[in-house]
Amino acid sequence: MAHHTHRLWPLALLITAALAVQGCNDKPAASTQAVTNAQPEQGAFATVTVQHQLGTTVIERAPKRVVALDMNEVDFLDQLGIPVVGMPKDFVPHFLARYKEDQGVEDVGAIVQPNLERVHGTKPDLILMTSLQANHYQALSEMAPTVHFDVDYRDSEARHIEVIKDHLLTLGTLFDKQALARQQVEELDAKVQEVRDLTAGRPEKALVVLHNNGAFSSFGEHSRYGFIFNALGVKPASTAVDSGLHGQPISSEFIQHANPDIIYVVDRTAVMERRPVMDAQSMGNPLLRQTNAWKNGRVIFADAQAWYVTGASPTSLKLMIEDVEKGYQR
Template identity: 25%
Template structure:
């Protein structure tokens, strides 16, 4: 998958007109929220949860452009389409019904049980197949991060929320888990799950307090990029790269790194020059499954890397590439990240 492809909406204009006309006939003067409320069955039928958020309409590599939005979300919806893997993670972990649509090629194996066997392929992390989605008649659509720019088009189909990070990793996890817990009527379970994650993060930071310095890097192709702490800038380009430092308390070997979605390109000599005690590696090659690329272990198998303190002390920590690069959020993913750090620094 090419993560850098520009976002496009897969929907012929002629089909748009037909579907729009049909929707008007079926819906009359009812709003999308009204339709969703009427469609929800079982406990909580007809009830809604009000959710307010700042919708970022800019792309992943662009400066954010926000608008304030409030959406009425039906409680206990059965037909849900989720584009954001972190949201899919938390939704399924809290017991939400298997979703009827998602970007199927991007769903990690460990989240596959959260997707219905007959689910539609809703597109990609950057694109939406609006015809397929509308045919599925979802009661709720969830976007975030890479898919945030799809909000306007998808909100014409059904109530749509953008769960992109607002604030730190922990703040976003708590906020989004609380919201989804309220939608599913499992508020106490959601609060307990977040408390457990936070307690385990505290355990990891006690371990990392003994590390004098670390460096988080990303391997892409045969190249290396250094990642920096977010320094309070929790936009998409910084939040993911800073997780090792910001969430798990690793002291960075240097602050002289430029913030970028995939980090600042550096040479192998950079590793030798700064020589951190620990090296934390995210393998983007493995995360994207791009053909013709080597694993991070192979790329880092050279004399310069072998001469570093991290290599000689067996302190090169390979992080789960899908959890740290693709998802980097959600309850089960947070557990994977915690386990990675515990195993790497214990």
């Protein structure tokens, strides 16, 4: 049998990494993702058991045909040198652009609505997914062992960077790339420390805003960009209520009260409509123009593909950190 899910754990060496979890609708409770290696015969593949938010997945054979249903997962595999046989190609970030035109990589539909027939047609022996495809977990699991990446896209405050590092190590174990995975973790640690050294003791307060067809929403400490404040040391310009996945619509009173020293603008419209990211000349919102950030030239137009399409992978995290640093270097 190539794959099954169950509640019993085999007696084996246990490598445990606590992860923040994410529900699809309700606020999730904490859980633990674990990777278990059975002791193999010499030269044989070590059966790997991965416990994740949606269940327990057993991989009994070395994966050779991997389908990744989220761009974060594609980046994880890319960083570990693991080929991909299928992925959605509706929104591919620039740092993974070579996959979009690669005829050897099957287009399996949309990130939020994968084409299950195409997924099945790739004959996968491993499927990687996130909460965006959670309602397809059972159907996907019937095709191949399916592992869920327990990242919380609504509230990244709780261990977001640790979740990314843990997933790197999980995949490193699964693909026998432990040394490379540890190297990637060390690089992320160094990058995080770099920005924390930059933000430490600085008085500036920042606001993260999302642009969507002329409207703006802000994101605080308990939102998809919460880790910017909690893990990277950025001081929030507002302590408003939790803003979750879609942010809090900005009013003139909100802007006047927050008056941030730094603003990070994530242009969702540029991503969804495939057009250039807005800049100071094209942003006509009078509310943002009244802030100290605008007056002092510290409005950072972020890498929208890294922040919005991904945001939970090694490459996207490094790009986001570089954007954060720009706000303190002007």
